[in-house]
Amino acid sequence: MTDTTTAPEQSARTTPALDRLVALLTGTAPGLRVETGRGFTGPYAYDASNYRVPPRAVVFPRGADDVVVVLRACRETGIPVTARGGGTSMAGNAVGPGVVLDFSRHMNRILDIDPIARTARVEAGVVLDALRSATALQGLTFGPDPSSHSRCTLGGMIGNDACGNRSVRHGRTSSHIEALEFVTADGVRAVADHQGLRAADPHDTAAVRRVARLRADVRALIDANLAPIRTELGRVPRHVSGYQLHHLLPEHGFDMARALVGTEGSCAVVTAATVRLVATAQASTLLTLGYDDVVDAAEDVPEILRWNPTAVEGMDEAIVATMRARRGPDSVTGLPEGRAWLYVELDGDDQATVDARAAELLDALNARGRTTGGRVVRSPQERRSLWRVREDGAGLAARLVDGGESWPGWEDAAVAPENLAAYLRDFRKLLASHGLTGVLYGHFGAGCVHVRIDFDLATGPGRAAARRFLGEAATLVVSHGGSLSGEHGDGRARGELLEIMYSHRMIRAFAAFKETFDPEGLLNPGVIVHPAPLDADLALHTPADVVPVDTLFTFPHDEDGFAGAVRRCVGVGRCRSDAGGVMCPSYRATGEESDSTRGRARLLQEMVRGGTVEDGWRSTEVRDALDLCLSCKACSSDCPVGVDMATYKAEFLHHHYKGRLRPRSHYSLGWLPLTSALAGYAARPVNALLRGPVGRLLARLGGVTVKRRIPAFASRHALRQALRRARTGEPAKTLLFVDSFTRAFRPEVAGAASRVLADAGIPCTAEEGLCCGLTWVSTGQLSVARRVMARTVARLDNGDDRPVVVAEPSCAAALKRDVPELLGTDAARRVAARVHTLTGALTELAEPGWTPPELPQNVVLQTHCHEYATFKGHHPRDLLGRLGVRKVDEAEGCCGLAGNFGFEAGHYDTSMAVADLALKPRLDAVDAQGPAVVVADGFSCATQIDHLAGDRGVRALHLAELLDPAADQPGGTS
Structure with a gap:
């Protein structure tokens, strides 16, 4: 049992009920982790919706028995419970005012995979991509695939009845559930399957009686409401709103497993599920179609569905423009001209046949006259890039190019696909009548439209206007025979609107169904039944x-x-x-x-x-x-x-x-540019001192880990010598910014960079003695950083408009982004506009036809995180490929050292854990697979590589050293 709340917080925030709950859990479930401190509960007040509901505690169950203990304790203390997986709900169904159960932390095991029966048994916290990776070797996958597949959990998908991009083929999660293992509100373990309900333990007589009574009560409820259930539920493919009671009809065999899917944790807490798997396609292709607007795109959907696609996804121009602005113009390629697009995926057993069908479909759609263009995307890399644009739609639409913000709330309505165009036409008129703008995307092939709208949720009048709009939008979608929700669930966003969609009798049936399972209303209160007002608990502050x-x-x-x-x-x-x-x-x-x-x-x-x-x-x-x-x-x-x-x-x-006073490492590492410059005057004795006991003592005093070797300082003479050897006598077209790390620890990189630039037809002059201020920024010493940056900008912004090339990626990123954002001056922005990494300079500025010396066939690459983040479109991997390297094995991810972070005493273990994710496996493979060249431009990355594999003779080369025309090309790892 862990309780990280401090004493003052305890006295200010805890109540007798919460204290009693913690005491009960401590006594009945030793070792169960319970967090009540603000630092832990604060993030759980939110999901991906408009709502904020601070919980009183967060609990991390390790198994179903822990869930039983928590639910019984919560019932005894009257504290409500909300189950949570990845916390990606857009309707507010993963936040609650009592205990939040986080299933993703420990209950994330895949318990069994049966490739013969094509089923898998998983705990509720299993991430969808983890399941798909585990079943891929058997040629199987889980059909529903929400855009959040890399972090959403099966429990969350079950709660919302999630669908995803390929729901045209695979439908909703409820269609793939064989059995659910759950715990009732009063702490009884049970199983729901296609035959109904049963106690999880047939020898527990009390549980058997409780489940039998529950089963009988549900049957009686269904028998009393046959007419409205048959006429009001299951009308369109994405009819998710409310409870799916039609699965309990006699003609559907009292399918309790499917009926509990989509109840959003308001009836029972699902702990595990047996799911049905589907075979992965042998071949597939993607067709991209351009349109003038989304209504034109929707008009073509019925025709496209005749071709049996796996996916028909739509989006408008705002999402594409935002992606290109944020990640570079090359982040979206392969789209035809247009202001709205459809992705159509076809599959089959043979690639040639699938491609031919796609070409035929394109011809048929072009003949209809609505498309502005289209193409079959055959490149797997291009397909992945395009799917990422669609999958990031919810986030990209939240903060657009013009800085405007948009919000969910009406992001999940669904109609029959044949009614989609008419609904969108009327919906856009409704937006215009309210003076609102919506960014549209979604599962057009299933009639489900996601839209984020520029509501004003920060003011009283704005919230009232949003409330009026949502009521009218609900009336509109119902008039088109649709559902308020198509896969996200009703949650707090749409529960209040269910009375527009359903009769009073059906609303009463929903309430009775919940009461049968949860008579005291402790499970996810305020959701679906007895809903909170849709404009209550809004997260956006006024x-x-x-x-x-x-x-x-x-x-x-x-x-x-x-x-x-x-x-x-x-x-x-x-x-x-x-x-x-x-x-x-x-x-x-x-x-x-x-x-x-x-x-x-x-x-x-x-x-x-x-x-x-x-x-x-x-x-x-x-x-x-x-x-x-x-x-x-x-x-x-x-x-x-x-x-x-x-x-x-x-x-x-x-x-x-x-x-x-700051942490000691802020002084020892934050002021490194100054101390390293001083060390350069006496590098040899300083290095000798630091290698001995005095060095370890100084490290401890400076808050620096003693588990790493302190890099050796270079003398000032070494930099002059390196640059002297690099001089060519040609007129300089670029300026080489010699950063503090290059000057202090690897001046040979400056010399190599100078020779490479000259060889590429863009000779440079070196500018030394300046600093980007990065170490002061990363330690939060911003006043010092601004003074350092101001001096640098004053020296560089002197009428010289030559490109500034920086060998150290982190310093290049600081000059490119931190300097203008911290100084906020025109001079800073002018300097930033001139900054290039070496990769960027060789990509953009090198003379046409430049070829470097002969390069190795295989390279292991560690790209610096700051270069990855700040210099989109200029990737070292792409440059190496263009220059002739056959295989670039990139360690995609942070090296773990990250400047001062990995040198700080308290961060060493995390630093090494991060290295284990991507970098270390690549370095270990160097030994196993034979010689390879390791390239890392970042000083931190190279230092981490030396720490991990230096004793095996592995040394990271800077790109400049790899391309240096004056150097002998290495044939191995050293």
């Missing part, structure tokens, strides 16, 4: 809620400054993915919500509004949550809404320690 703050960063892309910046997080949870991209290394290492980008952003939102976090910049909860952030900046690129936690952390640390 201007009066915001604690005024003055910041040093200018946050130029956020209208409300720091408050607007942290509000970027809307909870889609892509930072909780275990693979793909680089974000978020600390979450991948620890698995803790509080260590995810989302968890930190949500806690910062609490700080800004002065809610559960009351101490503002002095908050120890926020400090602790930010502690394991590596400041890798990957979230600024990978997060669909562009959350930049590294910047937020720097700003927070600046205020948190203002006027106070």
Whole structure:
């Protein structure tokens, strides 16, 4: 049992009921983790919806027995319970005011896979992608595939009856459920399957009696409401709103498993499920179609469905424009001309046949005259890129190119596919009549439209206007024979509107169904039955809620400054993915919500509004949550809404320690540019001193881990010598910025970079003695950083417009982004516009036809996180491929050292855990597979590689050293 709440928090926030609950759980479930501290409960007040409901405690069950204990204790104390998986609900059905059960932390085991029966038994917290990876070897997969597949859990999918991009073929989650294992509100374990209900333990007579009574009560309820159930439920493919009681009709065999799917945790707590699997297609292809608008696209859907596609997905131009603005123009390729698009996926047993069918479909649609273009996308890489645009739709639509914000609330309506065009036409008129704009995307082939709307949820009049619109939208979709929800569930967003969709008799039947399972109303209260008002508990703070703050960063892309910046997080949870991209290394290492980008952003939102976090910049909860952030900046690129936690952390640390003593590492590592410059005057004796006992003592005094070797300092003479050897005498077309790390630790890189630039036809002059200020930024010493940056900008902004090439990617990123955002001057922006990494310079500026010396066939690459995040479109992997390297094995992810982070004494273990995710396996494979060249431009990355594999003779080369025309090309690892 863990309780991280401090004593003052306990006295301020706990109640007798909560104290009693914690005592009950301590006594009945030793070792069960229960968190009541603000730093842990704060992030769980949110999901991906518009709502904020702070819980009183978060519990991390280890198995079904723990769930039984929690539910019995909550019933005894009268505290409600909300089950939660990945926390990606867009309707507010994963937040609650009592205990939140986080199933994703421990109950995430795949219990059995039966490839013969094509079934799998999984715990509720299993992430969908984990199941799909485990079944892929048998040629099987789970059919429903929401866009959040990399972090949503099977329990959450069951709660919402989720569908996904390929629901045209595979339908809803309820169609793939064989059995559910659940716990009732009074702590009885039971099983629901296609035959009905039974007790999980047939020898537990009390449980058998309880389940028999429950079964009889449900049958009686269905028998009393046969007519409305038959006429009001199951009318369209995506009819998800309310409870799916039609599965309990006599003609459907009293299918209790399917009936409990979509109940959003309001009737029972699902702990495990047996799911049906489907065979993966042998061949597939993607057809992209362009249209003038989404209504034209919807008009073609019925024709497309005649071709038996697996997916028909739609989106409008706003999402594509945002993706290109955020991740570079090359982030979206393969789309024809248009302002709206459809993705149509076809599959089959033979690739040639599938491609031919796609071409025939394209001809047929072109003949109908609505398309503005179309193409069959045959490249797997291009397909993956296009699907990522669609999958990131919810996040991309939240914060658009113009800075506008949009919100869910009416993001999940569904109609019959043949009615989609007519519904969209009327829906756009409704938007216009309210002066609202909506960003449209969704599962057009299933008639399900997702839309984020620019509601004003921060003011009373704006909330009232949103409420009026939602009522009219509900009336509209019902008039088209549709459902308020098509896969996200009703939650807090649409529960109040169910009376527009259903008769009073059906509403009473829903209430009776819940009461049968949960007579005391403890399970996810306020959802579906007896719903809370849809405009209650809104997360978006009003201007009066915001604690005024003055910041040093200018946050130029956020209208409300720091408050607007942290509000970027809307909870889609892509930072909780275990693979793909680089974000978020600390979450991948620890698995803790509080260590995810989302968890930190949500806690910062609490700080800004002065809610559960009351101490503002002095908050120890926020400090602790930010502690394991590596400041890798990957979230600024990978997060669909562009959350930049590294910047937020720097700003927070600046205020948190203002006027106070800082951690020792902030002085020893934050001031490294100055101390390393001084060390360069006496490098040999300093290095000798640091290698002995004095060095270990100094490390401890400076808050630096003694588990790493301190890199050797280079003498000032070494840099002059390296640059002298690099001089060519040609007129300089570029400026080589010699950063502090290159100057102090690897001056040979400066010489190599100078020779490579000359060889590429863009000779340089070296500019030394300047600093980007990065180490002061990463430790939150922003006042010092600004002074350092101002000196650098003054020297570089002197009328010289030559490109500035920076060999160290982290320093290049600081000059490109941190300098203009911290100084906020035109001069800083002019300098930033000139900055290139070496990769970028060779990609953009090298003379046509330039070819480097002969390169190795195989390279292991570690791309610096800051380069990955800040310099999109100029990737070292792509450059190496163009220059002739046959195989680039990239360690996609952070190296774990991350500047000062991995040198700090308290972070060593996390640093190594992050390295284990991607980098270390690649280095281990170097030994197993034979010689390979390891390339890492970042000094931190190279230092981590030396720490991991230096004793085996593995040394990381900078790209400049690899391409250096004056160097002998290495044939091995050293």
